Amino acid sequence: MPRFQYKARGMRGDAIEGVIEAGSTDMAASQLIEGGLTPIEIQPFSEKIGAQTKLSDLFPPPVETADLIQFSRQMHSLTKAGVPILSALSGLAANTRNPTLAKTLLGVIEGLEAGRDLSTSLAQFPKVFSVFYVSLVRVGETSGRLEEIFIQLATYLERDKKTRDQIKSALRYPSFVIAAIVLAVIIINVFVVPAFSNVFASLGANLPLPTRILVAVSDAMINHWEFFIIGALLLFTGIRLYINSESGRYRWHKAQLRLPVIGAVLYQATLARFARLFALAQRSGVPIITSLSVVGRALDNEFVQERVLSMRDGIERGESLSHTAAAAGIFDHLVLQMLHVGEESGATDELLQEVSEYYESEVDYRVDKLSAAVEPILIVALAGLVMLLAAGIFLPMWDLYKVALH
Numbered sequence: 001m002p003r004f005q006y007k008a009r010g011m012r013g014d015a016i017e018g019v020i021e022a023g024s025t026d027m028a029a030s031q032l033i034e035g036g037l038t039p040i041e042i043q044p045f046s047e048k049i050g051a052q053t054k055l056s057d058l059f060p061p062p063v064e065t066a067d068l069i070q071f072s073r074q075m076h077s078l079t080k081a082g083v084p085i086l087s088a089l090s091g092l093a094a095n096t097r098n099p100t101l102a103k104t105l106l107g108v109i110e111g112l113e114a115g116r117d118l119s120t121s122l123a124q125f126p127k128v129f130s131v132f133y134v135s136l137v138r139v140g141e142t143s144g145r146l147e148e149i150f151i152q153l154a155t156y157l158e159r160d161k162k163t164r165d166q167i168k169s170a171l172r173y174p175s176f177v178i179a180a181i182v183l184a185v186i187i188i189n190v191f192v193v194p195a196f197s198n199v200f201a202s203l204g205a206n207l208p209l210p211t212r213i214l215v216a217v218s219d220a221m222i223n224h225w226e227f228f229i230i231g232a233l234l235l236f237t238g239i240r241l242y243i244n245s246e247s248g249r250y251r252w253h254k255a256q257l258r259l260p261v262i263g264a265v266l267y268q269a270t271l272a273r274f275a276r277l278f279a280l281a282q283r284s285g286v287p288i289i290t291s292l293s294v295v296g297r298a299l300d301n302e303f304v305q306e307r308v309l310s311m312r313d314g315i316e317r318g319e320s321l322s323h324t325a326a327a328a329g330i331f332d333h334l335v336l337q338m339l340h341v342g343e344e345s346g347a348t349d350e351l352l353q354e355v356s357e358y359y360e361s362e363v364d365y366r367v368d369k370l371s372a373a374v375e376p377i378l379i380v381a382l383a384g385l386v387m388l389l390a391a392g393i394f395l396p397m398w399d400l401y402k403v404a405l406h
Helices: 025-034 054-058 065-080 085-095 099-113 118-123 131-143 146-203 209-223 225-244 246-256 262-283 288-298 302-316 321-328 333-345 348-368 370-405
Strands: 003-009 015-021 038-044
Touching (some): 003 025, 003 085, 131 146, 131 262, 131 288, 225 246, 262 302, 348 370
């Protein structure tokens, strides 16, 4: 049957593009109208996934969260309008601006044409579609609520992206300040300290300890700068390898929650993510053990993930969810109380949704105040650096002045 590429408007006026199978243009327009869409343009479909440049083949752009949000919303609109999944994916693959996502969708289409279901086809691309994303799509397929799952995924991804962007924005200013301090230290040691050290050496003065330390560091940076670069590269590589290892990543994620200032933000953001994901899984009809497995693997913190996955053992022994959560040792009083009340009232998903909204508002407030909280720490560090430099440079000058007076 011929396929037609269309542009239409949804019931709320949102623009929708896709591909539909029909016997003619009029029949395609009739199908769109029956699906609640207003056709704007319909034309025969042609494969528009052109060959990408060699550079994009060598360095393909990643699939960002914004791409997944747009994909989820478009799939919601198309499935709600009754467009077949294969046609919907073909249209999205033909019109997406991200070549990596386009190739991924073409791979998903191949999986569907081979007889696999949608969730199994998506699971073939774990770098694009997370375990949680695939699991909820599988729930939507089995329950017949696929369009609802897609809009819930889009809403969750939007909220998660907003939180991440807020944290990055709050840390941008401290990062610039730290970079400026490091640059200033390098300039002082390379250009300023050598000028003073030559003056002190010509006068034969007995230099105090802070000055000797500055001169030694300056000489090392000037005469053996290659060792500093190699050392920095080795240190950076070693830290990356350690964090990427299983034990190192676990300890680093555990230490993140205890960092000053930022640790509280990360902890509350993790609790909000757990509460929202678990509420979404429960609302979708996922069993508790499966929900814990899916939600645990969807968390970015491996320490919290290990604690959440350990809760499955208690559930399998017949213990209550609130009891196993308390034994996990990672949830605060509010989450435990809501889990307990939710078990008694049968409204765990609604209460956890409220918990996620509360912690998300707390994260918003803390992120807004994050820069103000980090500023005193930076000021103290900068003051200490200035005192060290001042002591190293001006103490010998003061001694020379006293000698001149006598």
